[in-house]
Amino acid sequence: MSAAIEVRDLRFRYPEGTEALRGISFAIAEGECVGLIGPNGAGKSTLLLHLNGLLPESWNGEKSVLVGGRAVGPENLLEVRRKVGLLFQDPNDQLFCPTVFEDVAFGPQQFGVSDREVRERVARALATVGIPGFEQRAPHHLSVGERRRVCLAGVLACDPSILVLDEPTSSLDPRGRRELKDLLRQIPITKLIATHDLELVVELCTRVIVLDGGEVVAQGPTIAVLSDEELMLRHSLERPHALRHLHPH
Amino acid sequence: MRHDFLDRYSRLDSPVHRVPAAVKLVAALALVVAVVLLPASRPAALAGAAALLLVVAGVSRVPWRFLVQRLVVLEPFVLGVAFLALFRPGGWPLFVFLVARSTVCLLVMVLLSSTTPFADLLRVLRSARVPALLVTTVSLMYRYTFVLVDEAGRMKRARLSRTFAPGPMRAWHGMATVVSQLFIRSSERAERIYAAMCARGWQ
Numbered sequence: 001m002s003a004a005i006e007v008r009d010l011r012f013r014y015p016e017g018t019e020a021l022r023g024i025s026f027a028i029a030e031g032e033c034v035g036l037i038g039p040n041g042a043g044k045s046t047l048l049l050h051l052n053g054l055l056p057e058s059w060n061g062e063k064s065v066l067v068g069g070r071a072v073g074p075e076n077l078l079e080v081r082r083k084v085g086l087l088f089q090d091p092n093d094q095l096f097c098p099t100v101f102e103d104v105a106f107g108p109q110q111f112g113v114s115d116r117e118v119r120e121r122v123a124r125a126l127a128t129v130g131i132p133g134f135e136q137r138a139p140h141h142l143s144v145g146e147r148r149r150v151c152l153a154g155v156l157a158c159d160p161s162i163l164v165l166d167e168p169t170s171s172l173d174p175r176g177r178r179e180l181k182d183l184l185r186q187i188p189i190t191k192l193i194a195t196h197d198l199e200l201v202v203e204l205c206t207r208v209i210v211l212d213g214g215e216v217v218a219q220g221p222t223i224a225v226l227s228d229e230e231l232m233l234r235h236s237l238e239r240p241h242a243l244r245h246l247h248p249h
Numbered sequence: 250m251r252h253d254f255l256d257r258y259s260r261l262d263s264p265v266h267r268v269p270a271a272v273k274l275v276a277a278l279a280l281v282v283a284v285v286l287l288p289a290s291r292p293a294a295l296a297g298a299a300a301l302l303l304v305v306a307g308v309s310r311v312p313w314r315f316l317v318q319r320l321v322v323l324e325p326f327v328l329g330v331a332f333l334a335l336f337r338p339g340g341w342p343l344f345v346f347l348v349a350r351s352t353v354c355l356l357v358m359v360l361l362s363s364t365t366p367f368a369d370l371l372r373v374l375r376s377a378r379v380p381a382l383l384v385t386t387v388s389l390m391y392r393y394t395f396v397l398v399d400e401a402g403r404m405k406r407a408r409l410s411r412t413f414a415p416g417p418m419r420a421w422h423g424m425a426t427v428v429s430q431l432f433i434r435s436s437e438r439a440e441r442i443y444a445a446m447c448a449r450g451w452q
Contacts, residue, residue, distance in 0.1 A: 049444065052444075052447070052448045054444045054447055054448065078450060078452070081447065081448055081449065081450055082450060085448075086445075086448045088441065088444075088445050088448075090441070092396050092438075093438060093441040093442050093444075093445050094445045095392075096388075096389055096392055096393075096442050096445065096446065097388065097392065098367055098368040098371060098388055098391055098392055099368045102368070106446075106449055106451075107449035107450055110449060110450030110451055110452075111450050136368075138368070139392065140392075140395035140396070154449065155449070158449055158450070
């Protein structure tokens with residue numbers, strides 16, 4: 001069986017010259033939940049954009065990003081974007097419609113789903129993220145936590161088989177963070193979570209990939225990698241508190 | 250930060266608010282066209298239109314104070330254009346008529362936007378086959394006005410918290426910085442929004 005996501009020697013340089021990714025390789029199996037960690041500017045967000053084919057200047061015919069065994073390219077963009085749901089870091093970037101309903105319906109409508117099914121999907125997605133009945137609310141009247149939920153609903157309404165999240169818990173209060181964590185745990189699909197929230201990684205992810213300076217500097221089982229204090233400190237990370245009192249022998 | 254400065258009263262409940270958005274939009278456009286076509290020799294008809302609007306405003310229960318404030322904000326544009334009429338022979342009566350006529354048109358639009366949620370208006374435009382690109386642009390504009398105002402407010406506060414010797418020159422300089430920074434940030438945000446739209450199948 002082919003991996004849900006496979007990245008082979010991915011390189012990317014922004015037009016202004018910054019070399020953001022310098023030969024990244026990893027694979028994520030179907031159903032896995034993987035954490036992507038690393039300091040600011042390590043290339044995490046750039047990498048995530050590639051998983052949705054959002055940096056077209058990087059297509060040079062090389063098959064460096066594969067989704068479900070197929071290389072991402074101009075000819076299968078729609079399919080890739082439907083399969084890989086991307087949650088952006090700033091909810092304001094992602095909520096671009098005047099009402100919650102229109103926003104959550106945006107994806108399904110693009111994919112040619114019937115009006116009735118769109119309404120059902122929106123209702124179902126909002127119920128899944130714990131804010132049923134929010135259809136007619138305006139995004140600018142919602143709290144940050146609610147906005148993040150609407151974003152997630154908008155992604156889930158597209159019925160993705162892989163969820164890619166960029167800093168899902170940033171600027172959430174502890175309750176919002178806990179609820180989001182429980183929510184993510186209940187969504188039984190393949191997940192890749194880019195975050196600085198190492199406690200979240202310990203609780204949700206079975207495996208982590210450590211990115212620094214545009215390269216994969218370590219990957220492996222969560223506890224083994226995050227317990228390596230020397231490695232963590234070298235890459236501007238730290239050993240999470242939850243692992244300090246754990247004795248994995 | 251106040252998030253309702255644009256259409257604070259559009260979700261009240263009144264007979265005017267309950268009229269379907271499509272009906273209100275068509276009526277508003279018809280009224281504006283009729284008023285614009287009115288010749289200067291018919292001030293009575295203009296007064297009639299104004300009276301009608303005042304009745305609608307009364308029924309809608311939108312506070313008078315708010316309506317007047319809105320008109321005052323928009324009036325400089327009207328005066329700027331009407332000002333040119335003063336240079337023509339018989340300028341004064343024409344000037345007064347132009348100002349009155351434009352004010353009536355503005356009142357129509359202010360009432361429309363204060364009694365109809367913006368999302369409903371967009372829906373009407375979309376079902377009336379207004380080009381999708383135009384509706385999307387207007388919709389994004391509406392949505393991001395709030396984000397921009399927030400961002401400007403945060404930048405202003407951040408600047409004030411480190412302004413230790415206030416003065417008019419510094420204030421102007423600060424304002425210019427905020428405007429230019431907003432411009433740059435908006436264009437970067439526009440790219441991120443476009444990416445978010447593409448991520449959900451926009452093409």
